[in-house]
Amino acid sequence: MNYKKYNNLSFAERCEIRNVQDSMLQEHLQLLLRNSQFYKKLLKDIDIETISLENLHKLPTTSKQDLENHNSDFLICPNNDISEIVRSSGTSGHPTKIVYTKKDLERLKYNEHQALSNCEIRKSDTVLLTCTMDRCFIAGLAYFLGSQSIGASTIRNGANSLTSHLDLIQHLNPNVIIGVPSFLLKLAKFAEKESNPTLLGIEKLICIGEPLRLWENGTLRTTQLCNKIESAWGAKAFSTYASTEMVTAFCECRKQAGGHLIPELAIIEILDDDGTPVPPGTTGEITITPFHFEAMPILRYKTGDMATLIDTPCECGRNSVRISGISGRKYQMIKCKGTTFYPPAVNAVLDGMSCVKEYQLRVESNDLSDKVILAVALTESAKLAEVESALNAALRVKINIIEEDHRELSKKVFPVGARKPIRFTMR
């Protein structure tokens, strides 16, 4: 199916979006049944023709574990057609192999073109990429292909030093930066030593890996981290979310109201712990069925990422559903003294406290109750009790907090070669 002819589907009426998705779903299911060893077995007793968006939940889901354990059974293209091989972090510490054909890379390019168009990246923009293009990651390549497809100029500086990024900003004048929010904050603080970052001409920050807006009490709340990077750079920040397996991005529009689904590329469902779809406004696990993936098509893939579906009309005019920022990993839920919480709840408190210079949450997993230690580096005048009571109020549980030297803690949070800051560890 030529999905590119549906490049304005986001703006169509909801019923039209549904009709197109239903027919894409049918085509996708037929493809799986014909060609995928994994799904031939899984779907053999199901009358595929009766399946639509309405009763999609009747079909089985696919887990990260399935993709790890039966990896080659997902591959439906001949080996000769494989164009790109990458790895995705696995659940057991072993990375999972994911492959793409040339057409899949074309799809990736289209996907990112659509995603970056949501936040109105244009041909006239110059985009600095601070995420890696190599080391078997797909995200950097996606941003590069998408920017190129739009016709913007790209500066590929990958996971380079702060000095190097600042030098490029000062001399090559990008007006857009793509990167991890806490890294962008670090870069702004570094730039402040020499000049005022708000005068460097940065207009947009495209953010990956950490949430900018979380769903709380029935509304989307902007995180402290987002406020900080926007004011540090004098720029607008837009969240984008995707994964290697689903090859489909959710990017915010100019209204900054959650990442829009690209409806001609995928279906999204949000599932509760029992695998039942939950309505918009309820947090659950993001589950994706990407269409038109030629090498390793998947069905109802459970990402392990927790978010909330938003289906209220968006002022940008798109009718595609949106998702909140990722509130946590399903499998990173922390159980502590009878209470459960996700690491972003801790980030939300600490990112808003100016006395906290750095922190890392360390969890030792245990069946009944996890052992939780929070290492913090504080400003000289700060009081540990202040941090304790703020966290206690937000998490409704008292966790052990220890103070560590700022320099030593920073080395643990930003180890050499890490793709994003490690503010949470679990073992």
Ligand SMILES: [Zn+2]
């Ligand atoms: Zn919008």
